[in-house]
Amino acid sequence: MNSKAIIAMSGGVDSSVAACLMKQRGFDCIGVTMKLFANEDIGISREHSCCSLDDVEDARSVARMLGIPYYVFNFSDRFHEDVIARFISAYENGRTPNPCIDCNRYLKFDKLYHRAKELDRDFVVTGHYARIEQDTETGRYLLKKAVDPAKDQSYVLYSLTQEQLAHTLFPLGSMTKPDVRKIAEEQGFINARKHDSQDICFVQNGSYADFIEEHTGRSYPAGNFVDRDGNILGRHRGIIRYTIGQRKGLGLALPEPMYVCAVNPSDNTVMLGKESELYTRELTAKDINLISLPFIEKPMRIKAKVRYRQPEMWAAVTQTDADTLRVEFDEPQRAVTAGQAVVLYDGDTVVGGGTIQISI
Numbered sequence: 106m107n108s109k110a111i112i113a114m115s116g117g118v119d120s121s122v123a124a125c126l127m128k129q130r131g132f133d134c135i136g137v138t139m140k141l142f143a144n145e146d147i148g149i150s151r152e153h154s155c156c157s158l159d160d161v162e163d164a165r166s167v168a169r170m171l172g173i174p175y176y177v178f179n180f181s182d183r184f185h186e187d188v189i190a191r192f193i194s195a196y197e198n199g200r201t202p203n204p205c206i207d208c209n210r211y212l213k214f215d216k217l218y219h220r221a222k223e224l225d226r227d228f229v230v231t232g233h234y235a236r237i238e239q240d241t242e243t244g245r246y247l248l249k250k251a252v253d254p255a256k257d258q259s260y261v262l263y264s265l266t267q268e269q270l271a272h273t274l275f276p277l278g279s280m281t282k283p284d285v286r287k288i289a290e291e292q293g294f295i296n297a298r299k300h301d302s303q304d305i306c307f308v309q310n311g312s313y314a315d316f317i318e319e320h321t322g323r324s325y326p327a328g329n330f331v332d333r334d335g336n337i338l339g340r341h342r343g344i345i346r347y348t349i350g351q352r353k354g355l356g357l358a359l360p361e362p363m364y365v366c367a368v369n370p371s372d373n374t375v376m377l378g379k380e381s382e383l384y385t386r387e388l389t390a391k392d393i394n395l396i397s398l399p400f401i402e403k404p405m406r407i408k409a410k411v412r413y414r415q416p417e418m419w420a421a422v423t424q425t426d427a428d429t430l431r432v433e434f435d436e437p438q439r440a441v442t443a444g445q446a447v448v449l450y451d452g453d454t455v456v457g458g459g460t461i462q463i464s465i
Contacts, residue, residue: 116160
């Protein structure tokens with residue numbers, strides 16, 4: 106009997122080609138688009154976002170061409186709770202969130218994974234650029250970087266559990282983007298030349314702060330910009346408008362360039378400093394997930410990165426309790442930000458990761 110797969114189809118070219126490859130490999134496939142927070146629900150349609158009605162129709166068109174059943178699942182309540190609400194809470198508390206990681210963690214590989222089991226599907230398939238292998242010695246499933254370093258998405262997938270990895274397939278992990286588009290063109294897919302999604306789907310006008318104010322109905326009070334010694338440098342427009350490392354949009358005329366070094370909701374201040382003050386060598390992470398091993402028994406010398414678009418850097422990593430990592434980099438890192446993820450790598454294998462709490 107053929108293995109059964111549920112294909113998460115966003116309407117983009119990557120997930121469409123993933124569905125095509127699984128069908129060619131003989132899998133019994135159904136295509137699914139998750140209705141999360143559609144632009145059309147609030148009267149806006151944009152080409153570079155992933156949740157519009159056009160995307161649904163593109164996915165449906167591809168599924169029809171492939172001859173596979175296609176459904177739209179409404180996960181909007183769960184999306185609001187586990188992605189949008191977390192996003193808002195992070196900014197309100199002086200952190201900078203990564204909603205794409207939360208969407209993968211709580212929607213694609215949790216809610217959709219459980220729906221797949223309800224439908225008696227063996228695998229969840231997505232168009233992510235990453236690879237999954239099983240370690241023949243330990244039996245653990247491993248998450249590895251994509252072959253194409255320019256498209257690698259392993260950073261946003263570090264939260265995958267062993268059970269999820271065992272039932273997930275990434276057919277694009279060994280491919281390049283040009284290869285994927287070529288297959289889509291050969292198949293005559295309507296989205297073969299469609300632009301990749303670049304924006305967070307629920308932020309329509311590009312302003313995270315405007316979205317938060319409109320969504321919550323709250324205004325966030327102005328406060329003081331201060332330096333490290335507490336001297337007042339000017340007034341800010343609400344802490345949700347600032348993140349660590351930010352220089353533009355401060356609205357201040359200062360004798361030298363200044364950057365956001367800390368956001369303090371307790372006293373509603375934003376601390377500014379010179380660029381040299383942005384660098385730190387150590388951080389603590391919580392809410393951790395380890396993949397290649399169950400526990401870090403002793404300090405490991407591996408690489409880590411604190412931003413998606415950043416090369417990983419050498420560090421010593423210590424697990425201090427069941428849910429806490431301490432990472433000490435060889436070289437100071439710029440703008441380490443609470444709320445972002447630190448992801449650990451041993452070569453092309455993801456060791457694990459967690460949410461940055463503080464930098465030291």
